Every structure is written in C-alpha cells, then in structure tokens.
Amino acid sequence: MPAVLGFEGSANKIGVGVVRDGKVLANPRRTYVTPPGTGFLPGDTARHHRAVILDLLQEALTEAGLTSQDIDCIAYTKGPGMGAPLVSVAVVARTVAQLWNKPLLGVNHCIGHIEMGRLITGATNPTVLYVSGGNTQVIAYSEHRYRIFGETIDIAVGNCLDRFARVLKISNDPSPGYNIEQMAKRGKKLVELPYTVKGMDVSFSGILSFIEDVAQRMLVTGECTPEDLCFSLQETVFAMLVEITERAMAHCGSQEALIVGGVGCNMRLQEMMETMCQERGARLFATDERFCIDNGAMIAQAGWEMFRAGHRTPLSDSGVTQRYRTDEVEVTWRD
C-alpha cells in the first residue's frame, strides 16, 4: 500500500498531495493571483511558491495523518511548465527525498491530469480532452503511450480566455476563466468570431487578436456588452474543442470522453461535450475544481502508478523541463 507525496507548481497554482492506493488523503493548494489586467510572471510566481510550499507540505502530511516515515515515494512535476516555478518545487522535492531517504519520481504534468481524471471518474479508456491555461490537447491511449491526436498550433484555449480577461480587466480571483464563465451566462448576443479548426488541430491566437480588436470597437459604440463577448468567445472556442474531440472519438471508435485541465471545470464546455456524447451514444466524464485545476494529488496519483510499475528518477536526472510532450512517457502501468 504505497503512499506517494506529490508536488505540483508548474504555473500559478502550487499544490502538495498525498495518495495511497487510489485514495486522496490530502490535497491542499494555493493560487498566485495577480491584479486584474495582468498575468503572472515566472519570477514572481516562483517567489510565491517558495513562500508557501513548506507550509503546504506540512499541511498535507497533517491532513493525511502521515509522517515522513509513512511516505514511500516523492513525486514532483518535471514539466511542462514555467521554468522558475518548476525549479523551486523540484528543489524541495529533491531535498525531502534525500532527507527522508525516499525514491524520487519526475512526473509529466499532462499525465498527472489524465491519471487523476481516470481515478476520480472511473473512465476505462476515454478520449481525453486536456484543456488548461497552458495546454490544449486531444489524447488517446495506445500501446503504452498517451498519443496526441490533436492540439493547439499556437496558444492554449485557457491562455486565450485568460488574456481576453486581461483586456476587459476581469478579476483573476479565483481565476479569469471562472469569471468569464459567470459573465458569459449573462451574455445575450452572439458576436461572430473566426472559427479555426485545422483538421485535428485548433488555433486560438487569431481569435484572440480578433476579439481584442472587436472589444475595443464594439464596447465603445455599445454594439455589445462585455458579457456578450465572453459568451461569444466561449461558444466559439468550445465548439472547436467539441469538434476535434468528436473527430478523435470517431477515429478511435471511442465511447468515452474525459475532460481534464483547468478549463474542464467550465460547465458550458461540459454541457456542450455532453450534447455531443449523447448524440454519439458515448459517456462524458469530468471532475470538479478540486482535481480539474492543477493540484498536488494528481502528481501523486501519476507517481503512484509509476512507482508501482517500477519507475524511478535518479537524483542526477531529476531536473525540470519547460517542454515535455505527453507522448514522451512510456506508460508501462497500463496494458
């Protein structure tokens, strides 16, 4: 019954989680929130993480009712993500692994999301839509790899939403995407935006440029409200995501779809995906904000699977990397 401690801090959320045999024993998290109209920079984000990570670690152990001796493995986010925050978290992971004499495991952040989604929802072999501020991928498992069937060719869908939130000076608390979602519910007018699906891939940078320009013009003239723009942006980008997910499901003959990543918390996206799944006779799986948004337990869960499959990361190889593709990892823990 191995218990795995997981550290996550690749973006503006820092979390420490404990997982043992499929049970999440602890999962505290903090978010670095910047003022409206701004994003988060690596140095400042890393400073935030360094200030809270040790408290989070203690909180996780206390909540789980465990001591260092009860932990069997230390997992941390190896990548992808922002360099300075990743490094800060890795320093702590390496240090406690040595102090407690525990094996270390570097985990792919994307696979953390997938493994937590599988654990929480019980989905057996779904087509995965991974959508967050930094990543947008459609993924399916095949022959010991999580294969990327489609993805963004420029910015992530969450990045598009977050940067549009800055244009409107929407609050980043609790997250810009959440606040856009609430505003979108009050939108009444659909503003036509570019729809850019390219085969299995999607593109969001042009939509962002377009809507930034539209916002300047139409808000001044009163042709639409900020709520209308939020609504229109969501409807457009989510429809694109539904399309490429459906295409992947058709290709794979899949009867399950799983949404993971911070944008997966969005109820409108879940609603649109549910409609598509129902039309196909498929099932949709999704988690709540505890596990959709970056968290330590997802790293612990992926680490748990890897640990049981015999993976280890030597200290000499325990660096981090900003670029770490989902399909780089050999998924030896699945058939």
Place this chain on the structure above:
Amino acid sequence: MQAPDQGPDDAAGGDEGHGTPGDAGGPDGPAGHEGPGRGDEGEAGAAACEAPQAAQALQAPIPGGNTVQGPGDQAASERSGERSGEAGPAAGGSFAVPFPSSVAAEVARRSLASRVQFQDGAVRKELIVSGNMLKIRLTAEDPAQLQISVNSCLEQLSLLVRTVQSFVPPFFAKPK
C-alpha cells in the same frame, strides 16, 4: 531588469506553457531565461546565516586568464572591454556556504545541481563540496544573466535551507 508584462506564451511566460520559442533554458537552468527575480539576496543571506556561518561572496579567476567581475560591475566590464552581448571573456562569481557537516553539504549540492548545458549566453553552474563547504561557481558571457542566476541560486539555497530546517531540525544543530 524586471521583464515587462509580456504575453503568457513568450519567454517571460504567463501560463503553464508548452515552453515557448526562444526559451534558451531547457532543464532547470538558471532563471535568467524567464526573467529576473527581484533578488532575495537578503533572505538567502539571512537564511544561510541561520547555519553557523554566513555565506561569503568571493571573486576568483576563471579559466581563460581573464579578470572576472562579480555581477553588476559594469564599469570594470567596460574598462576591460567586456560588454553584454559581445562574444568575449566570461563573467563569473563564486561563493561558499558552510554547512554543519559534509553530509548536509552534499544534500544541498544534489538538490541544487542541474544538468550543465553549454549554450551561447547560458550560465554555467558548478557545485563542489569540500569538507562541510558547498562551493558554488557561476560563469556566463553576459553579466546580466549572471546576476539573474546568482539571485536565483541564492533563492534556491534559501529555500533548501528552510526545507531542511523545517523537516529535519536536528540536521542544523549547531556544533558544540
């Protein structure tokens, strides 16, 4: 030297990021590629002081026989003809941090070590344990990147010291 509030999909980053074009760092190289921290030298120095002795900044010659400037020594750089961005002699600095034991110093070394990559403009970091001292040497062609890397190194060192103090208090017991 604070990087401007750039869009999140560029080198300064904003979101998780696939990693962006122009990110010259790969693995946990110095933070100089992402944008500088504001230098927690005070915090790092104070944390190191909680160990028996304070960290000492040293200047030392580096291979190549060129005079080495510490970070920020721009006047000297100009006098010697070294300017940021020009291919030329590297800038460097080193400092030594005492730990209560060689074991503690080795833990620190392994926690701070990263794969050394040699790229144009990259910062080279060397960590050596000698007795109970952890010696850290940083060299770079660009003094600005060196300054960023020194700040980053001190911040990581401070975090490491706090981690050890928080989770293995006896580790830092002062020697009798």
